[in-house]
Amino acid sequence: MAADVSIIIPTYNRLWALPKTVESCRGTDCDVEILVVDDGSNDGTWDWLQEQDDVRALRSGGWGKPWAVNKAFRQSGGRYVRFLDSDDWLYTDQIDRQLELAEAEGVPLVVAGKDIYDDNANFVETQPWVYCDDFVAQQLGECDSSHYSAFLFRRDLVSDVPHRTVFPGADFASRDDRCFMLEVALKEPDYAVSDDPVLCHRHHGEGRLQFGHGIRSLGTDLQQLRINRNILYQLHQSDRLTMRRRRAAAKMLWPLAHRIAKVYMDEGEELAEWIYELDPSFRPPEEGLLGWMYRHVGFRRTEYLLRLRRLLVAPFRTSPKPNAHMFSLPPPEEAPTSADVKKDMPSRPRMVTR
DSSP: OOOSEEEEEEESSOTTTHHHHHHTTOSOSSOEEEEEEEOSOOSSHHHHHHTOTTEEEEEOTTOOHHHHHHHHHHHOOOSEEEEOOTTOEEOHHHHHHHHHHHHHHTOSEEEEEEEEEOTTSOEEEEEOOOOOSOHHHHHHTSSOOOOGGGOEEEHHHHTTOOOOOSSTTSSSOTTHHHHHHHHHHHTOOOEEEEEEEEEEEEOOSSOOGGGOOHHHHHHHHHHHHHHHHHHHHHHHHTTOOOHHHHHHHHHHHHHHHHHHHTTOHHHHHHHHHHHHHHOTTOOOOOOHHHHHHHHHTOHHHHHHHHHHHHHHHGGGOOOOOOOOOOOOOOOOOOOOOGGGOOOOOOOOOOEEEO
């Protein structure tokens, strides 16, 4: 008989946190299947997993998080599935409550907010789910979209949405969960909202790929750019790239243009120009003199002045030297411009609150 919920946990050298993560998945009323994928850890993770009778332990050989999650999904059997990072944990009772809500409302997705904890697992704050009447715009960045580990997915909703990356095997490739949620949002599913937080999201200093340095940081930025271009292109192709959604994307892409321009000025400026094509009314969010410069001096000149400022202050700063990473960087894909957009009315999903 199939489990009610499959919980997929990819991990790499996080034995310091994994036991708490796994423990939070136990003790439910519903039948939970726990799958942990060890992606080549050398900290004793695999040996620890062999001692856990209720955990399906898998190995993925160092190919990265997306590959590990996809392998576990193929071998899982739950009617519903959730994805959990190995440094976070769940409020156990909420697993049952989300399942009950999904079945009572007949929806394929249940979303929720999260609680933030510090490095020592001390509570910091609650970040509740933000109500929004356009799920796609929310996932594009209009407002906070919580964390997908707080969500419960019905299997048929995500069976054709793999975890993707354009840099397979590059440690735990970043942005795969963001791409996953955007692809889910393209389906504009009906969903229910759990008012109570479900996920305990730990902020710690052990390192996350989305906060990488050096060439890894550049790879992360290119991933984010490719993902957004592809998602916006698909929205455009289906006549769903509304002005609201373009504005949400422009808001998220602006800091990306700034980061890219630090190293590649032409590409950063090109992205900035695309932002203004997406949203002709876009106004840089920076305040004071910097905001005035972006508006009146222009993106390129402002970025050159910022580059000069960084050069002047660099001798007085110290920062850790990043590790070397060797991988190829593919070019970004073609994306639509505002001239391609025809319709401006989204079809909104039904949202159930409880």
